[in-house]
Amino acid sequence: MSQVSPAISIQDHAFTGRPYNMAARVTNAIMISLCTLCALLAMSLLLLIVGYLIYKGTSSLNWALFTQNNQTITDPQTGQVVNSIRAGLQSGIQGTLVLIGLSSLFGVPVGIACGVYLAEYSRIAWLGNSVRLMVDILVGVPSIIVGVLFYQLVVLPYQLSAWAGAAALAFIMAPIVARTTEEMLRLVPKSYREASIGVGASRYQTLFRVVLPAASGGIITGVMLAVARVAGETAPLLFTLGATDCNVWGSDKNLAKLSDQFPSLTVKIWQSFDQDDQQKGQAWAGMLVLVSMILVLNAGVRYFSRNKMTRT
């Protein structure tokens, strides 16, 4: 390839050390701009999605969303659905809160226990490594397969119930909590443990009084991130929960029971996708509530933990 004769003298290039090869410089400039454009695109996509959500959701946001319920009026004689009034998502919001609480009750202790085992108690190397591999595999299992699992396990023998849904969510939550707990416990310096044993503490005292409190910030972060992930899950709940418009607590006549079909915000939003545009407003408003809760949880957690984790 013929050399491009430089526009300025060799003296200047001796100082800068930059190549005067035109092709390299042009490629350089193009690639820098391309990388910048890729980062810009990724950021703009987020702003686009959130912006559109806010734009569409706020127009349908009203207090009735939180205080009223959808009603389907069925003809008592034929059993056909005559009319459905989309008034609010109160049962969905209550149901999701209850489901998150129930699944955390089951999933978080199992996850923390496994994390503690992997970080503190594992002595046999191959066992610890294979359990770590299993945790990573479980984190990557698609959530709809977890729903299929609990359909086969709980719904087929018994019925659609909140227990099946909460168990599916706990199944998703436990490996995430286990992984972050193990990472946080490994970040606690060894000197803490050694000092604690040096003043005469037994093993459980070291764990509960020194190590866990030191890692508690990170562990709580991990738990909240897992809760935020599980709050937005729809797939495992589709066929383990069923659908109902009854409230979970309150002064209604018939409340939804845990052992029966249970309401959930995400499933309700999913079911209102098929409605026409006028009633889709409720889907947007519900989604705004859900996404703002999840984003606030995520953003707050990441902001407050930016010193503890090793990434920026």
Next chain:
Amino acid sequence: MPSLYTPGQSSRTLNCVLDFLTTSGAVAGMLAIVTMLVMLVIVLLSGAWPAIQKFGLSFFWTSRWDKTENFGAWPVIQGTLLSSFIALVVAVPISVGAAVFLVRVVPSVRGVRWQIARGFVAVILGAVLFILFNAFFSQRSGGIAIALAIGLATCGCTIAFMRNNHLIAGVSFLIELLAAIPSITYGLWGIMVMVPFIHDYVDPIFTWIFVTHKTWFQWFQWGVVNYNKFTHKGEPFYFPASFFTPTATSNNILSAGLILAVMITPIISSITRDVLRVVPKDLEQGAYGVGATWWQATKVVLSYSKMGILGAVILGLGRALGETMAVTTIIGSVVDKPVYNIFQSGATISSLLASEFPSPLTDMHRQSMVYAALVLLLVTMLINGAARIMVISIGRRERK
């Protein structure tokens, strides 16, 4: 030996008992996780067993789904693989580019910053002008294109005038927030915003390339589609012309692949960022020392981290394979026709499960769906295991 008994200190036996309880609690947690994985595989196997006995391995290459007795999952497997492949092709350059921007471009010397400013101002202005020109002269609303252009311009100005550390933290925070959005939101946004955008702006490109100039792209013929039994004729199927021909529906595999690309971008980007950060500084300093440009030094860094980036890509692939709700809204749910065009409606295994599992028509229907779920589970397990081997070894190296 007398036991030292100070007030507030529990007895030795109590310590032993509590130690034992704590240890057994931890071991119980570990056993629970092991049981979860084993239970998952065994329950799915037993649930799918009648279907496995009936169809065996021919399940994988037959194309039939009549919802009562005969099932063959080849179209859904094709749909899964195709949509994930499209997602990877689109997402990997964008995510790796964003990661390179965060790790290599922003911390560079000030001179590079002004090159960036000049470079993207030109690009942004060009994009904005092009989009406005298009919208004006073709009299379409072009709303989403204008919003995208404004978004790019805003981000661009932010990048030009922000300090380095805040910039890295802010941009990576925003990209990781993409991972926090639930997938039904992606589904609704996709079908209301992205699918019309693709229909308006991406379809014409493909039409121009593969339909108007289809004679350039009829490289070889694979057979016929839409075979009519009465006239004994069918349309010839050329690769790649017929593969990329836009059709009437916008709910197609390409749209699903593109929304999957948006969803896996944060995963690939954040892992690539971690991988690029642990590259030893001697490599790029050596490259600069022999007179490389920024891009040549970055090429050295990227080739050093090849395995880590490959691991990140495979993790993104694992996520794309299992994604359900967004894909189900967009892909159109046609499960019995094999895929011969990325612009046709199809289905993935997860979208099949989401749409048909709540109400199976027969027992064999349900068992076949569990068989498909088992296939998806095994593929996902393999992929996640492989990715973990490539990525975690680099992560653990960093922590030491």
